[in-house]
Amino acid sequence: MNRTRFTFIFFVKRGKLLKNGEAPICLRITVNGIAVESQIKRSVPPEAWDQNTQSVKGRDRRAQETNECIRMLKIRTLQIHRDLELSGAHFTARLIMNKVFSAEEKRTLLSIFRRHNDDIRKLIGIELEKRTVTRYDSCCRYMEDMIKAVYGKDDVTLAEVNGEFVRHYEMHLKVVRGCQANTVIRYMKCFKKVIHMALANEWMTNDPFVGIHFSAKPVNKDVLTKDELDILIKRQFRIKRLEYVRDVFLFCCFTGIAYIDAYALRAEHIVRDNKGDLWIKKTREKTDIEFHVPLLKIPQQILEKYKDDPGCERTGRLLPIYSNQKMNDYLKEIASLCEIKKYLTTHTARRTYATTVCHESGVAIENISKMLGHTDTRMTLHYTKIADSRIKKDMEQVREIFD
Numbered sequence: 001m002n003r004t005r006f007t008f009i010f011f012v013k014r015g016k017l018l019k020n021g022e023a024p025i026c027l028r029i030t031v032n033g034i035a036v037e038s039q040i041k042r043s044v045p046p047e048a049w050d051q052n053t054q055s056v057k058g059r060d061r062r063a064q065e066t067n068e069c070i071r072m073l074k075i076r077t078l079q080i081h082r083d084l085e086l087s088g089a090h091f092t093a094r095l096i097m098n099k100v101f102s103a104e105e106k107r108t109l110l111s112i113f114r115r116h117n118d119d120i121r122k123l124i125g126i127e128l129e130k131r132t133v134t135r136y137d138s139c140c141r142y143m144e145d146m147i148k149a150v151y152g153k154d155d156v157t158l159a160e161v162n163g164e165f166v167r168h169y170e171m172h173l174k175v176v177r178g179c180q181a182n183t184v185i186r187y188m189k190c191f192k193k194v195i196h197m198a199l200a201n202e203w204m205t206n207d208p209f210v211g212i213h214f215s216a217k218p219v220n221k222d223v224l225t226k227d228e229l230d231i232l233i234k235r236q237f238r239i240k241r242l243e244y245v246r247d248v249f250l251f252c253c254f255t256g257i258a259y260i261d262a263y264a265l266r267a268e269h270i271v272r273d274n275k276g277d278l279w280i281k282k283t284r285e286k287t288d289i290e291f292h293v294p295l296l297k298i299p300q301q302i303l304e305k306y307k308d309d310p311g312c313e314r315t316g317r318l319l320p321i322y323s324n325q326k327m328n329d330y331l332k333e334i335a336s337l338c339e340i341k342k343y344l345t346t347h348t349a350r351r352t353y354a355t356t357v358c359h360e361s362g363v364a365i366e367n368i369s370k371m372l373g374h375t376d377t378r379m380t381l382h383y384t385k386i387a388d389s390r391i392k393k394d395m396e397q398v399r400e401i402f403d
Contacts (some may be wrong), residue, residue, distance in 0.1 A: 005031065006113040007029075010025060010050045010055075010070055023043060026039050029097050038101065040073060050193075055067045057312060091173055098202055108155040162206070167212075177260065180347055185214045225356060228340050247305065249327075258347075259284055259346035259351070260286060306318065
């Protein structure tokens with residue numbers, strides 16, 4: 001194994017004197033011929049510096065304190081170099097310098113995450129779309145929540161970010177935020193990009209993502225037809241939990257709200273307009289974007305059904321809702337009982353609203369986008385599935401012209 005060439009030296013800059021006429025004391029670290037310099041926040045009269053001993057001449061108190069500072073920095077530099085050598089990790093002069101002056105310990109994850117987000121915000125409309133920056137903001141906000149919940153503090157140093165931390169965040173996205181698998185991957189990629197920025201700047205030594213891989217799953221784009229919705233509406237369940245899940249699922253099918261928003265739905269989110277019509281007016285838990293959805297008859301009936309439910313009264317929620325994982329498990333059972341040959345998840349409801357309830361009824365894509373809380377209609381197009389019935393209806397107009 002080739003040994004890394006490493007040297008360091010203390011010196012003063014006689015050509016760049018401070019306003020008080022003293023020369024700043026500097027540390028130069030060289031690794032494999034590449035040098036990095038930094039002032040040690042100490043200065044000395046040029047004539048009092050002894051370059052041979054790399055120390056301040058004299059025995060007065062200030063000289064002794066400065067020499068002690070230099071001695072401790074020498075010990076720290078040698079110790080850091082030795083630890084890096086023993087670890088077998090790749091290192092540079094800049095990395096050692098950062099560690100000597102505790103740059104890694106001073107930098108915190110959320111602070112560099114927010115700085116990264118502020119930087120890319122300037123690129124909206126130039127290189128990036130607004131929704132990309134919104135995703136990074138959400139990623140950072142969810143991470144802040146996780147750090148408070150798991151670590152009991154407001155932020156963590158980069159030195160604390162390891163493989164375990166990465167797994168904690170992944171679990172938080174899945175369990176607490178209720179994110180789908182591919183959504184989790186998108187957030188983890190945002191996190192990974194910020195970590196790689198820190199590694200490139202040599203603010204971190206070890207990559208916490210080593211050995212951690214992500215692979216996107218094929219997206220289930222099933223939507224329910226009007227006939228399948230009718231089957232669910234009319235089905236009678238003897239098991240209460242299945243009735244609860246069916247009702248919450250139908251509520252989402254006819255409002256388009258995501259699972260996490262249904263879970264957080266409270267009385268204050270139901271608003272009556274000046275014509276007496278009811279609306280859901282809420283900020284999306286995922287993106288902080290406000291959305292307004294008019295309440296159709298079926299979701300109104302479901303809200304009325306559970307207004308005096310003991311569980312809802314105890315939690316303050318409007319719906320008797322289980323965890324996202326349990327909801328998805330019970331939806332498989334419901335699909336089997338109803339002989340619906342589709343893979344149902346809570347997200348199927350949102351796609352069903354966009355496609356069957358709205359798009360096939362002639363609602364403009366721009367209005368669907370607003371009701372879903374999207375910032376871009378291109379995202380909405382991923383949710384809408386053009387059915388053969390809609391194509392046939394549109395082509396009948398073409399036949400009238402050309403046949």
